[in-house]
Amino acid sequence: MVTPTPAMPAVQAFTITLNIRRFQPEVDQEARWQSFDVEVYSTDRVLDALHKIKWEQDGTLSFRRSCAHGICGSDAMRINGRNRLACKTLIKDLDITQPIYVEAIKGLPLEKDLIVDMEPFFAAFREVKPFLIANSKPEKGKERIQSIANREIFDDTTKCILCAACTTSCPVFWTDGQYFGPAAIVAAHRFIFDSRDDAAKVRLDILNDKEGVWRCRTTFNCTDACPRGIQVTQAIADVKQAILRGRR
Amino acid sequence: MSVATAPRAAKTITRPGGTLYRGHEGMWSWVLHRITGVAIFFFLLVHILDTALVRVSPEAYNAIMASYKTPLMGLGEIALVGAILFHALNGLRIIAIDYWRKGVKYQRAMFWTVVGVWAVLMAAFVPRQIIMILSEVPA
Numbered sequence: 001m002v003t004p005t006p007a008m009p010a011v012q013a014f015t016i017t018l019n020i021r022r023f024q025p026e027v028d029q030e031a032r033w034q035s036f037d038v039e040v041y042s043t044d045r046v047l048d049a050l051h052k053i054k055w056e057q058d059g060t061l062s063f064r065r066s067c068a069h070g071i072c073g074s075d076a077m078r079i080n081g082r083n084r085l086a087c088k089t090l091i092k093d094l095d096i097t098q099p100i101y102v103e104a105i106k107g108l109p110l111e112k113d114l115i116v117d118m119e120p121f122f123a124a125f126r127e128v129k130p131f132l133i134a135n136s137k138p139e140k141g142k143e144r145i146q147s148i149a150n151r152e153i154f155d156d157t158t159k160c161i162l163c164a165a166c167t168t169s170c171p172v173f174w175t176d177g178q179y180f181g182p183a184a185i186v187a188a189h190r191f192i193f194d195s196r197d198d199a200a201k202v203r204l205d206i207l208n209d210k211e212g213v214w215r216c217r218t219t220f221n222c223t224d225a226c227p228r229g230i231q232v233t234q235a236i237a238d239v240k241q242a243i244l245r246g247r248r
Numbered sequence: 249m250s251v252a253t254a255p256r257a258a259k260t261i262t263r264p265g266g267t268l269y270r271g272h273e274g275m276w277s278w279v280l281h282r283i284t285g286v287a288i289f290f291f292l293l294v295h296i297l298d299t300a301l302v303r304v305s306p307e308a309y310n311a312i313m314a315s316y317k318t319p320l321m322g323l324g325e326i327a328l329v330g331a332i333l334f335h336a337l338n339g340l341r342i343i344a345i346d347y348w349r350k351g352v353k354y355q356r357a358m359f360w361t362v363v364g365v366w367a368v369l370m371a372a373f374v375p376r377q378i379i380m381i382l383s384e385v386p387a
Contacts, residue, residue, distance in 0.1 A: 021266050081270035103266040169269065171278065182324070187257045218345050220274030220355060233274075237345070 073163030322381035
């Protein structure tokens, strides 16, 4: 006889309210709030709730998501007034006695519902030359050697997934779209402090601009918003210091 | 297709907005720094103008100075001192964030230190100022 496995305690489902800031460019002149009641489990994430709405209630709801596991950086959105990844925000960590407010990230042109035009963000990213620029060739068939200590210097800024949560949490970026923004500076930091790279001077010159690192007003919103836990304001401070000293 | 020919103009009308961003100490200290900074600027503007008046007409200068000695202006001075103290102390915090190696790490603690020192200094100033205000009230 097969002994019956002890029944798992049933996971309790409960109903939450999501207020989503909708914008359908075909019909709406302006963004509007729409309320949805959705049944979720405490193990669910905000992304699961959005999926349930899209699949079961309103197929027109639009949002970006790819990996759904906090790596691709597609689903950054403003959840209860703070930039978060929908796939990394558990429902149980939010106050479910109140409606949960979900809206697009701020400061980039709104395209549809929770989708913004990311192009200005990527343009700033490209401008800081986020790739290795080395003047010397490594020994044939060998890699470029780097000590553990030298790798450690820029370890934090290698974690960036380009979700734009930091840049769109920055009050300076909201009002001044020309500002490079925290993410571009993080990307620059990753190469400026890389001992194998030879173009630190070039990147420091780019960021020593009126719209460069000096626009940072140290509000620390970016550090708080980063889903990867990057100390973004610290990285910007490192770049400021490197510019002042004239070396990395 | 109606979707394909939807007016693109709608996009330019709509700007992203919505709820107030819920930042922490860093953001609110920056907001307060801006507000107190602008307020102090306008005070200094008026202050330079009224002080410059003494060279134009000492009588007019005296008249204006007398008009400042009212209870309402006394309360305004409390607000002014509060704004200047916060702006000065938080300015030191920002300098520490920029130039002290561990400034970024301790910014939150430094903010509450600023608030604490501000409260102590205001606690010393406000009672004295209230006595001054009451002495100006015509008996």
